[in-house]
Structures are given as structure tokens and as C-alpha cells.
Amino acid sequence: MTIAVVVFPGTNCEHDVVHAMRVLGADAELVWHRDDDLAGAAGVILPGGFAHGDYLRTGAIARFSPIMSEVRRLAETGAPVLGICNGFQVLCEAGLLTGALVANRDLRFICRPVHVRVESTDSVLTAAAQVGAVLRIPLNSYEGNYVAPPEELAALEAAGEVVLRYSDTSGAIDEAHNPNGSTNNIAGITNAASNVAGLMPHPERAVERILGSADGRVLLESFVASVRTPVRT
Amino acid sequence: MRVRVLITRKEGLADPEGVETHRALRDLGYGGVTEVHFGRIINLSVDGDDAVAAVAQAEEMCERLLANPVIEDYSVEVVE
Amino acid sequence: MRVRVLITRKEGLADPEGVETHRALRDLGYGGVTEVHFGRIINLSVDGDDAVAAVAQAEEMCERLLANPVIEDYSVEVVE
């Protein structure tokens, strides 16, 4: 098995991620959060959903699941780790990514396609994309509003670790095209080693034209490629 | 004994619930309200009657789980 | 002056968030915790320094907007 898709109680996008991986010709397998063994996976995806009901705080309880110490260990070896939506929130809570995600500006759940601009290709999520490319990918979250303490935010920006920002169709970035109030329109980020990435939109929902958009492919293909040719650090 | 944990968003970080509620209060005519901040209450009942120990333990729970130190402040009060 | 509104779910009503957090605390080894109940805190800054009036107004806000009287109880405290 190459890619482990972690299932917490309350996770609900696990089957969609596995389906998308199959569409891209990669094999992925589900791993239960109580397992403490990633069974030789070369990469990990934390899919979307509502781990532990999002109770207490989104991602807060999931980070203590036995599997998370394995995820952390794998991340430290430089293996690709991706968090989508709730998975992004879990990675932030676990300290594998900077910042946190809070309630959307308008206090309403948002399910609709949004446009994001690729800001950097230095991540397992964007390696195969073009800087400046604009992708149309569904957003599906209530807590997608990215925040970070000023110093950490400055460091994140300075290090070029913001990989995706909400934009208009032409790539212009402004408040009018910030769906949820995210600081600096941040939609996706990576870590310093650029092997751990998280984003709020759902690329797995945009790999087949018949479902409206295939723009998510380039992101997931980046991830799959980096799983096949791991950059150990 | 009962302990009350209060968790609030750090100063300066987005508090959409607070902002939205402030707006709603103004719409209802409460112009005198100058600030609205949201937070979470977690009431805990714990064994034993050593208040100091109970508070210390609750603070540890906050550090580990109940609060997110990156974006939240917390305080612990003994209720009775 | 600053007033704080404490809102908690009425006795007897289910509190799923409290239940799951209780489970998580137990998993972390806090076996001494016997109950966990969730609530919300809303910190208000209001003009003027008439504590009685401020509390009365906050209670009115609770009735009209801040609390859901069908499933929640609230209390108002003057902070300073």
C-alpha cells in the first residue's frame, strides 16, 4: 500500500479520497485512527469530515488518536502528508502546520466551488502546478477561516509557505473573493520542510469533469508523484 | 467539586461570533455595547475536594486538550 | 464597564459535546472527572457605570438574542 487515508470517528470524505486516488491510478487504503501502524504507507492523507463531531474544537480530539504519533513520525522522515479540510484542521491542532481554522466570517456553512491561485510550487500539494494558476475547487466547511498569531503569520508568509489563496477567476486576490474571512485569503499552506500540506477546499471533489471541474487533479497528482518519489530529509 | 473553565479567543485574533453578535445587538438598538467577545465554558465535576489540586489539574487539561494555546486564552475558577 | 454572560444548556437535555469531551479526558487519563458540561460565555463591554442597569440590559439581551430560552439557562455577572 502506498497512501494511507486516516479514518477518525466522524470522518466522512475517506471513500471520496480513495475514489479520487483510484481515478488517478494511485492505490490508497483506509487506516482506522486507533491503529498505531501505518503499515508501510509512503504517504498519508487526513480526509475531510467531522472527526469526533468537531466537538470541543475542530481537530482537537483527533490529534490524540494513536495513529497521529505515527503520522507525526512519518512526517518527520520527510514523507508526504496532506490534510484536506477537517484533515487540515487536525494537522494545525497537532502542530504539524501553523495556525488554526475558526468559524467562517458569515457564520454559515459554505458549500460551493471557489477559485484558488497557486502561490508556490514548493510543496507536495502544488509541485506539479504552475505559480499563478487559478483552480476551481469546491469548498465545504463551516470552520475554514484561517487565523494565526501575527508573528507566526509573518514567518509563514516570509517563508513562502502559503501555497493557495482564494482569488477571482483571473487570479486577483481581494476581500470580495475571500469566501470565509481567511487571513490574507489563505486557502492552503505547507510546512518548512514542504512535505506536510493542508488546504480547506476539496481537490478530491474536482477530479472528474462530469462532477463540474477537474482542476483538483493537478494538486492530487502532485501529492501522488511525491509519494512515488519521496524526498527524505 | 465543580470547576469552571473559561476559554476565550486571544486578543486581536478573529472572533466572527463576537463580531456578528455585536452587529445583531446594534441592530436591536443596543448602541451602548462597545465590545462583544465569544468564548466557551466547560463545567467540570471532579473527585476530591482539594481546590488547589483541582485547579492545577484543570489548567493542565486546558494546556493539553481543552484550549488551543495558539489562539485561545483560558482561566479556571472553582465554583464550589 | 464589562459584563459577562454565562449560557449553559438546561438540566436534563443531552449535551453531546460534553459527552465526547468527557470521553477524551478519560482517554487522557483524567479518570477523576465525573461530569463535563458545555456552555458559552459572551463578554460585553457597555457604556456607563451603572452596574444594575448594565445587568438588567444584558439580561434583556439574553432573552431577546443571546440565549435560547427553550434549551438554555443564562446568568449575568459584572466583571468590573
Next chain:
Amino acid sequence: MTEPAHRRLGMTDDEYDAVVAILERPPEPAELAMYSVMWSEHCSYKSSRAWLGRFPTAAPWVVVGPGENAGVVDLGDGWLAALRIESHNHPSFVEPYQGAATGVGGILRDIFTMGTRPIAVWDPIRFGPLDEPKNRYLMKGVVAGIAGYGNAVGVPTLGGEIEFADCYSHNPLVNVMALGLLRREQLVLSAASGEGNVAVLLGAATGRDGIGGASILASASFDEASGAKRPSVQIGDPFEEKKLIEACLELYARGLVVGIQDLGAAGISCATSECAAAGGMGMDVDLDDVPLREADMTPGEILMSESQERMLAIVAPEDVDEVLALADKWEIEAAAIGTVTHGGALRVVHDGALVAELPAASLSEEAPLYRRPSQQPGGLEAAWAAAPPLPEHVDVGDALRSLLDDPAIGDRSWIYEQYDHQLFLNTVVEPGHDGSLLRIKGTHKGLAVSTDGDSWRCRLDPRRGGARIIWEAALNVAVTGARPYAVVDNLNFGNPEKPAVMWQFRETVEGMSEACEALGIPVVGGNVSFYNETDGVDIHPTPVVGLLGFCDPMPEQPPRLDRAKEGMGIWLLGPEDRGDFAASAYARTVLGIATGRPADADPDMGSAVVHRTIELAGWCPVLHDVSLGGVAVAVAEMCISSGVGARLEVDDWRDLLNESPHRVIAVLPDRGDPNDVVPIRRIGTVGGDTIDFGEYGSIPLGEAAAIWRDALPRRLG
């Protein structure tokens, strides 16, 4: 002297005597509690059962008809679809968020009780006018509750339907429909066969939630008195339900379940007695084994509790340990609370003492059956005679300015963008179109669903109105290329003890049945909600249908509203009628008149249009059925979605605003429809940046779009 216990529980003296006759002795308190809930209107359908038999329920593809938790139809190649609709009206008025949330939870359990994962939900909802703050509060709460529960439990909400009328101000309607997809071998039923099998209660602990909710909230009118009677509000826990779904699916997959029943109205009483009766068996139940959330609950309370997120599984004794272990894996509670017995008796023990012993079947099968008097409401002929007076000439551009701002016509994305409508990667045509279309992965099959109601027409003529909502739903799925396949219905009515309401009910069932027969589609399930009455005022008769459409193969490029392009021809498929203005959006919104008699459906024409529409869906870029607001609104919706204007040429403004049935807007790239079995005529051309009605005025596309998009946000913020 105080009222006898049975009356306080909403039971009549005659019903009480019937219980005594069955038991051959006065009932114990717990027994009385069980009969009072199980014989309530909500659980027993005592006022409606006699008439529901009118519905056509047979078709070669029906696998499970009305009577089980959900209807099931055959899609070929071993695929089945399960569907069901339920109402949660009164609880949603008491507490909109939790009422709607728990409504979603309930309908999902009806589906996964059948052996499979629910794959989609729809939410037909109704409120009073939004200029009332209370109605805004109710609508925001209901939508947030459906979103909060549906999104978190991991089932997408693929659409719904909404209406506004004063009669819903104190009695909003919240109906929820759910759909499941399964392989034939997955199908599970509720019957508890096999003496010695064990009844295992799965899921949430039992508290005092909604004690008497079914009998008291849903089976009595909603006046001040019921305020006092309010059961404690049920709090939905989507996380618990999510774990329960996963646990049940694994139980099924491992073949550990003999029969299963969800706990809804009447909680343990209903589930244990229905399981036992369905299998012709009895059951011994020990309430001391029920995990309680609150200590000191009485046997009656435990039996009647409507705590959410619970299921009752019947399992073989040797499998109990595996079942409990599996529940533990999914972090849900599980407890063996009963044993299946011979002889049909339901025996309930509490604190070691026998608190109830009764024939299990008597709770459902011997429930009272009422043929209540029915009589046409006075004044209806007068209303029919008062057709809306129509002006000679109308500026349709101006009419659109009002119509597009009607919250029942304007952009609904404020609602459905709060719902996850993409999970499971099946959504080919998303909410915002006529019917939603789902693919079945790994096949060429597709499923389309539309939920429809039309309380304004039903109020004037329940039979014609009832028929027309079926015809409208049929066209809504036909435009996706799917053929009408099966129906579930939710009949929301006032107080059945009033002859006028009973008349509305019977007329509605008749009209719906006639339409279903003409289309050759079965009714496979539904729900009746009576006593939607506040302080003596009944709601409009409000039947709501959920119509399932099926296509195999699914069109490669199904029609969409956003596929119209400059230069394409706009055609109108269907009859030439132009006279139907009774209760039309134009008459109500612009003229402020809601009288007259709605046109009747034309079964032959209707079927022909449906079938022709399905064929056109194979190659037309845009197909849009004409409903609220007539051709003008239908074309405007297409133009706004496609971002291009249109020029229409008609010789009478009434062609643009009337709402006669069986009509579809078709955009055809070439010379139109080669086939002429069904009348079709060209009415205009796509293009430009205005919607132009020639001598009947025009409106700039941008202005139309702005009005339409803002209709809900400007009211709800």
C-alpha cells in the same frame, strides 16, 4: 376531580375501553403509556389509514412498498434504491435548529435500517412571510439545523423546496426525504424472527427527550395548552448517528443482524412491538438493561422516550458478543435488553417487576381506525368563480421585477450552499436546477429526485393541486433524462376532526393517485402529519411529494440551466394553454389575488410531454420545466444561470406569465425538435444582455440577476 390518566395522555374514553377489552383488565401505567403513544395519530395513522389504501403501490420494480421503514425499488443489475419522507413540523416550531436536525436524523435511520448507507437528503420546508422576525428566526434555525446535522453526519443534502404563507407562521412545515442505494443482497427488514434471538439496543443513552412527543406534539393542535405539555426538546447528535451508521453497516456486512428497527416516535415501545409483531413473535424486555442518561426514570418514561440516535437490532444469541465488540470499536453503547419469544406477548420488566404484558401486535394492528366525516369547505365555489381579473396589457419586465424578488422564486443558493451537496462524488446535477441528478458509480445508471408541493393550488382545489404536484415533479426529473419511477409523499394537513380538513385530505389522495396511475408510478411510502393547526386555524392542505426518477443510461451531458449560448433557439414544449392564473405567482405577487380554480392536469398530454422531454434530454443543452412565474420566470432563470439574455416573441403577455401545466422550455442549437408528437413552438432566441419581451417590455440581464440573487439574502442577511 382530576382528569383520568388516559385523557391526559391524549387518549379518548372509547380508546381506553378498547385497551381494557384487549387486556381484559385495566392497563398498568406503563401499558397505558405505550398504548397512548402507539395509538396516537402520528404512530397509528388512525385518521388516514382508511384512505391511504387508495394510492397505487404496485409496479414490477417495487421490492418493498408502504409498511416498512422505507420503500425499495429495483434499478436492475442487482441495484436497489430505498426512499422515505418524514415530517418534523411541531418540534421545528418549538426549537427550529434541533427540531430540523433531529428530523434529518430520524429519516436517515429509516434508510440505514434497510441495510444501507443513506446517500442523499432533500428538505421541503415552509414558513410564514419573512417580514416577520419570528419567521426569519425559524427559517434560519431550520436551515442551520439541517446543515448542522446533515453535513456532520456525512450525508449530502441535494435539494428541497420552499413556500411561504401566513398559515405557516405558527406552524412551519419541515419535511425531510432521504435516499439510499444498495445491492439486493444488502436488504434488511425489521421482522424479529427466531425464538431466543436477542434484542440489542444500540446508540445513545436514553433520557427524558421528547417524552410523549409523538402523541402530544404531533397529534394535537398547537395552541397555548400544548405549550405546557411540551416534551423536553430533543438534542440532535450527528456524531453519534454517524458512528451508529458505520456500526450498523459493519453489522450488516458481517451478517450479524436478523432484523432491525430504528427508534423514533414512541421509542422502545414502538421498536420492540413492531419488531415482534412483524415477525409474528413476542418479546421479553428488561428495562433495567437500558443505558439511561438520567437516573430515576419511570418505566413509562423509558418506554416512551424519544432520545435520538438509537437502533434496536435482533441478533442470534451466539452473535451477541461480536455485536457488542463491534459497537465498542465504533465507540457507541450497546446493551442486550430483550429476547424474542413465542406467543406474541410483549412483556416488560423494570426493577425485577413485570410492568407491562400485552399482545405486541395490539399496539399497531389493533390501533383504532377512524373514517372521519368529510365535507367540502363552504365558499370554495365562490373562490373558484372569482378568477383573477387580468389587465389588457402587462409590462412583463416590471412583473419580473416583483416575481424574481419573491423568496419562493428567487435564488435558493442561500439555503443549499449551507448544505454539503457533493459528498460521495455522485452529484452530476446539483441543487439549483429542476431535479437533482446522481450517478451510480461503476454503472451508466442515474437517479434524479425532485420534491414538490403547491399549497396555494391545493388550497383552492386539493384534488387538482395534488395531481399537479405529481406532474410537476415528473417533469422536474424528466428534464434530467430520468423517467418517473416511484413516489413518496408527505401529507401535511390541519385538524382531521374537521370535516373540511378530512375532505381536503381525501381529495388530495385522490388527485395524487390519479396522476400516479396516469404515469404508471407506485407510491412506495410516505408520512401523514395532521393537526397542523394553531388556535383553530388550519394550514393550507400541503401534500409534498418526493419523486424518484431513474435513467439507464444517464445522458452523457445532462441538460443544465447554464448551457444556453448566444443564437440558440428557445422553444416551448407542451400545450398552448394560456388561461391558468388561479393561485399563480403573478396573480398572488403582482395582483395580490389568490382565488380562481386551477386548471386540471391532462393525463394524456402530461405523459406525452414527460416522455418527449426525456428523449430531448439526450441532446438538448437546456431543458427547464415551466412552473412558478410561467415562461417569463423559467426563461429568466436560464438566462441568469447562463449569463446571456434572450429575446422572446409571443402574441399575448399571458403566454409569458400563466402557469398551465405540462410545459417545458427547451433550448435547441439547431432547427428545433424533429419530432412533432407533442406540440412544440419556437418562442425566441438566446442572446444579448437583456431579457426582452418585445411589446411586453424588457429587463436588463444584470438587473434581473441582482434582484433574483438578493431575494433571500436581503431578507435573511
